[in-house]
Amino acid sequence: MSKPYTLQELLIIAVAREIHDYENVILGVGLPTTAGAMAKTLYAPNATLMMESGIIDFEPLLPLNHIADAHSCRGFSYATDLFSAFTMTYRGFVDVCFLGVGQVDKYGNLNTTCIGDYYKPTTRLPGSGGACDFISYAKRTVLTMLGGNFAEKLDYFTSPGYLEGGSSRDDSGLFPQGSGPSMLLSTKGVFRFDPVTKEMYLAQIHPRVKVEDVKKDVPWDLKISPDLSETSHPTDEEIDFIRRFSPAASSGRHLAIELMIANVMKQNK
Amino acid sequence: MTLQKSKVMSVKEAVSQFVSDGDELVIGNYTVGSCADLVYEVVRQGRKGLTLYSQSGIFDIEVLVGAGCAEKLVTTYVLRPAGRRGGSAVERALQDGSMQMEDYTNFQYNARLTAGMHGFSFMQVLEGAMATDLFRKRSFLGDDKYRVIECPYTGKNILTVPAANPDVCIVHVQRCDKFGNAQYWGALGSVAAAALASKRIIVSCEEIVDHDIIQSSPHLTIIPAYRVNAVCEVPWGAHPTEVLGYYNVDQFMYGLFVTMDATADGLKTWMDEWVYGCEDRIAYIDHYVKKFGSRNLENIRCKPYYSAPANYGSAFTTRWDNEGKERAMGLTLTEFEQVLKERGLLYE
Numbered sequence: 001m002s003k004p005y006t007l008q009e010l011l012i013i014a015v016a017r018e019i020h021d022y023e024n025v026i027l028g029v030g031l032p033t034t035a036g037a038m039a040k041t042l043y044a045p046n047a048t049l050m051m052e053s054g055i056i057d058f059e060p061l062l063p064l065n066h067i068a069d070a071h072s073c074r075g076f077s078y079a080t081d082l083f084s085a086f087t088m089t090y091r092g093f094v095d096v097c098f099l100g101v102g103q104v105d106k107y108g109n110l111n112t113t114c115i116g117d118y119y120k121p122t123t124r125l126p127g128s129g130g131a132c133d134f135i136s137y138a139k140r141t142v143l144t145m146l147g148g149n150f151a152e153k154l155d156y157f158t159s160p161g162y163l164e165g166g167s168s169r170d171d172s173g174l175f176p177q178g179s180g181p182s183m184l185l186s187t188k189g190v191f192r193f194d195p196v197t198k199e200m201y202l203a204q205i206h207p208r209v210k211v212e213d214v215k216k217d218v219p220w221d222l223k224i225s226p227d228l229s230e231t232s233h234p235t236d237e238e239i240d241f242i243r244r245f246s247p248a249a250s251s252g253r254h255l256a257i258e259l260m261i262a263n264v265m266k267q268n269k
Numbered sequence: 270m271t272l273q274k275s276k277v278m279s280v281k282e283a284v285s286q287f288v289s290d291g292d293e294l295v296i297g298n299y300t301v302g303s304c305a306d307l308v309y310e311v312v313r314q315g316r317k318g319l320t321l322y323s324q325s326g327i328f329d330i331e332v333l334v335g336a337g338c339a340e341k342l343v344t345t346y347v348l349r350p351a352g353r354r355g356g357s358a359v360e361r362a363l364q365d366g367s368m369q370m371e372d373y374t375n376f377q378y379n380a381r382l383t384a385g386m387h388g389f390s391f392m393q394v395l396e397g398a399m400a401t402d403l404f405r406k407r408s409f410l411g412d413d414k415y416r417v418i419e420c421p422y423t424g425k426n427i428l429t430v431p432a433a434n435p436d437v438c439i440v441h442v443q444r445c446d447k448f449g450n451a452q453y454w455g456a457l458g459s460v461a462a463a464a465l466a467s468k469r470i471i472v473s474c475e476e477i478v479d480h481d482i483i484q485s486s487p488h489l490t491i492i493p494a495y496r497v498n499a500v501c502e503v504p505w506g507a508h509p510t511e512v513l514g515y516y517n518v519d520q521f522m523y524g525l526f527v528t529m530d531a532t533a534d535g536l537k538t539w540m541d542e543w544v545y546g547c548e549d550r551i552a553y554i555d556h557y558v559k560k561f562g563s564r565n566l567e568n569i570r571c572k573p574y575y576s577a578p579a580n581y582g583s584a585f586t587t588r589w590d591n592e593g594k595e596r597a598m599g600l601t602l603t604e605f606e607q608v609l610k611e612r613g614l615l616y617e
Contacts, residue, residue, distance in 0.1 A: 051456070052375060053299060053300065053301070053456035053457070053458045054456055054457040054458060055455075055456050065511075065518055066300050066301070067300065067456075068299055068300040068301040068455075068456035068458060069301065069456070070301070070455040070456050070513050071511055071513060071517050071518070071571070074574060075574065075576075079454065079455070079457055080457060081379075081457040081458065081459060081460075081461065081462070082299065082324070082375060082376070082379050082457070082458045082459050083376065083379045083380065083383055083459065083462065086375065086376035086379075086395065087376075090395050113372060113402070118402070118406050119363070119406075119408070120363060120364055120366070121360065121363055121364070123360065124347065124349075124357060124359055124360035124363055125349065126346045126347055126348070126349055127344065127345055127346045127347055127372055128345055128346070128372065128373070128374045128375070128403060129325065129345050129346040129374070129375050130345075130374065130375040130376070131374075132374045132397065132398050132401055132403060133374050133375065133376045133377075133395050133397065133398070135397075136395060136397025136398070137395060137397065156402045156406070157400075157401045157402040157405075158401060158402065158403065159401065160397055160400045160401055163400060172400060174396050174397045174399060174400055175397055264521075
């Protein structure tokens with residue numbers, strides 16, 4: 001029996017397992033960078049980790065603060081600019097990228113721009129950043145949704161998933177054939193996309209979550225895989241890696257901040 | 270080398286001379302090493318009606334928008350200080366209609382500056398965005414946000430963005446000489462394009478170095494002296510953001526800002542203390558040390574990890590060898606002049 005784990009650890013490991021050896025990987029902020037660091041150390045030593053700011057082939061020693069964080073590695077192999085990071089994606093040199101999700105619809109189209117009216121938003125979200133271009137041209141895209149939600153209709157269509165489903169993405173002529181989101185990870189399970197309809201379905205469920213718990217977050221009639229599996233228990237090696245590399249990733253941000261404040265208060269006494 | 274004049278001046282002088290009301294102003298830095306002191310000085314001097322360009326609008330854009338300096342914003346990404354629940358200066362300005370914003374993707378924004386930098390009128394961008402609301406929903410640029418043209422070679426539809434040539438770029442770098450040769454390394458982002466696309470360039474740097482240092486490492490120079498209008502030496506000039514090789518992000522100070530930025534009153538209180546309340550970066554750092562001690566700053570100073578030097582050496586630096594003979598002809602200068610005379614090539 002392996003060590004007990006936290007939910008955050010389970011999520012990071014589910015993402016890390018999506019990175020294969022020898023792949024070129026674009027990492028986004030947060031959970032994917034810890035997952036990338038773990039994959040590079042444990043399963044994919046020959047993966048090339050890249051960030052859109054032009055930091056290419058780096059080995060993170062610390063959790064990254066953002067996608068221009070050269071302080072968290074000891075040098076890197078190739079310093080290029082943002083323009084070239086995207087043109088190499090356009091040319092097909094990126095195997096997988098990771099994107100965070102604000103709102104997602106059943107075909108994996110994303111909104112990270114606003115809630116409410118675009119011109120007078122109720123909530124202004126960050127925006128596209130690199131998302132729209134990466135999900136357009138990376139060979140596949142892994143979506144991570146920690147704070148976002150499923151929506152029947154997006155308030156704003158920032159980044160293209162499978163458009164109207166079926167073959168509409170491939171038929172549009174705008175994207176490389178076969179590209180698009182390959183999975184979506186939420187705090188409750190892992191979703192994948194039907195090869196024909198391109199509709200999102202529940203493929204895997206995290207331990208202690210019920211299918212009903214997943215369904216109640218989704219406004220359409222969510223399809224469930226007949227082979228629904230349970231997310232596997234992380235190994236000791238995986239858990240140990242995350243705790244040493246990024247203890248705050250193990251605990252989650254809220255507990256990490258609480259512990260940091262307690263420490264500051266103690267020191268100031 | 271040609272005689273060049275020093276462009277060294279204070280941040281106050283630089284902003285007063287080169288940033289005007291109504292300018293298109295681009296923040297050259299991307300996410301990291303933001304030109305914080307130049308931003309604060311624009312706010313202190315009360316510039317109005319600016320059109321801001323920012324590759325990624327982090328705390329710098331929040332401060333400029335929160336201070337009411339901006340009428341328009343062109344960007345790809347804005348800060349959400351406290352996650353979904355917290356507000357932001359940009360969100361407040363959009364809600365009360367005091368500012369308009371044009372959204373692009375990271376690549377498209379960079380492409381506008383790259384076109385401007387090279388003197389082109391537009392740039393091809395990645396056509397996938399035509400499927401999205403980025404393409405459909407347009408703000409103050411209207412039809413000119415994007416145009417679609419037919420590629421003359423393939424006949425395919427091509428998505429394009431117009432060139433941007435902002436009036437002035439403010440940018441922070443690691444080091445610079447007094448003439449304005451600015452050296453920057455780390456996450457290159459769109460720093461060079463933002464600066465070179467602009468009509469005027471104000472550089473702030475952690476340190477001014479001798480011209481020799483620049484000459485021995487020209488691969489690090491991202492803005493050449495002949496394009497730069499002002500050089501300002503500002504140690505800790507990007508604080509609370511980080512500068513590679515100088516200091517890490519100050520998470521404590523950044524956290525404080527983010528907490529205060531969630532509401533308009535909070536941001537105003539923070540700016541009264543840290544922007545309006547400190548006349549320059551020296552006063553700002555003094556205030557920081559008085560309030561929080563110097564330990565935070567000492568803890569985030571970078572330990573060196575030097576780049577291996579690139580050898581810019583060559584076999585010789587004069588046509589004349591150690592014996593005073595021309596390397597190819599094998600003649601001394603006197604012998605050479607004798608030949609010129611014998612051949613009738615010299616005139617009295």
